[in-house]
Amino acid sequence: NRSELVPEIITRGIARSTWMIGYWQTERYFEDCREAIGEELAPPPPKEARYRMAGDQMCSNNSVALGVRLYEDCPTEASRRSSGGVKSIDDINGAAQRLGMSQSNLHFFVFCTHRSPALNGLRLPGQVTYVTGDDGFQDTVSSLWLLTQCRHHIITNSSFYWWGAWLRWHLGAEKESIVFAASNFVYKDGVLPGWRKF
Numbered sequence: 001n002r003s004e005l006v007p008e009i010i011t012r013g014i015a016r017s018t019w020m021i022g023y024w025q026t027e028r029y030f031e032d033c034r035e036a037i038g039e040e041l042a043p044p045p046p047k048e049a050r051y052r053m054a055g056d057q058m059c060s061n062n063s064v065a066l067g068v069r070l071y072e073d074c075p076t077e078a079s080r081r082s083s084g085g086v087k088s089i090d091d092i093n094g095a096a097q098r099l100g101m102s103q104s105n106l107h108f109f110v111f112c113t114h115r116s117p118a119l120n121g122l123r124l125p126g127q128v129t130y131v132t133g134d135d136g137f138q139d140t141v142s143s144l145w146l147l148t149q150c151r152h153h154i155i156t157n158s159s160f161y162w163w164g165a166w167l168r169w170h171l172g173a174e175k176e177s178i179v180f181a182a183s184n185f186v187y188k189d190g191v192l193p194g195w196r197k198f
Helices: 007-011 027-041 049-059 077-082 089-102 117-121 140-149 159-173
Strands: 062-067 106-111 127-131 152-155 179-181
Touching: 007 027, 027 159, 049 062, 049 106, 049 127, 049 140, 062 089, 062 140, 062 159, 089 106, 089 117, 089 152, 089 179, 106 140, 140 159, 152 159, 159 179
Parallel strands: 062 106, 062 152, 106 127, 152 179
Antiparallel strands: none
């Protein structure tokens, strides 16, 4: 795993389908086909009413997708360090307060794998709705669609949350959206120009 761009991947000119494993949270790898990737990866509207109703709520409010990573995939301190380290609930609260200083009537949609007790420490300046498996939101593609429906984003260093914020940003929302992205993404340029670090 590398934390900086590998130019050979871009210049090599791969001519056939190829699987590559690693961290890809930088759009520098696909700058020349950004629009095509945005169109191809944009998730379709879900059929299930629960998701469509949540999406309607997001579109009709000053909504914030708050993506909380629990680091369950990093069971040891060494593995957490190699994945960029951990952002605490206090760090996330700080980003939410910063957003609240410039925005009013915020409605936070907290995305997480489950209703972890850690989420009890959230102090968010606005209404809160949970979007977790415990709340009936278990479909990954539909949850990605929900991420794209929110106006603003606060994301921890998760590829899933990064793609949700990126897709929203590139669906034409740059001018109205504020994105706070964790400063501990493995890729140093994973935070796009125009996004704010916390």
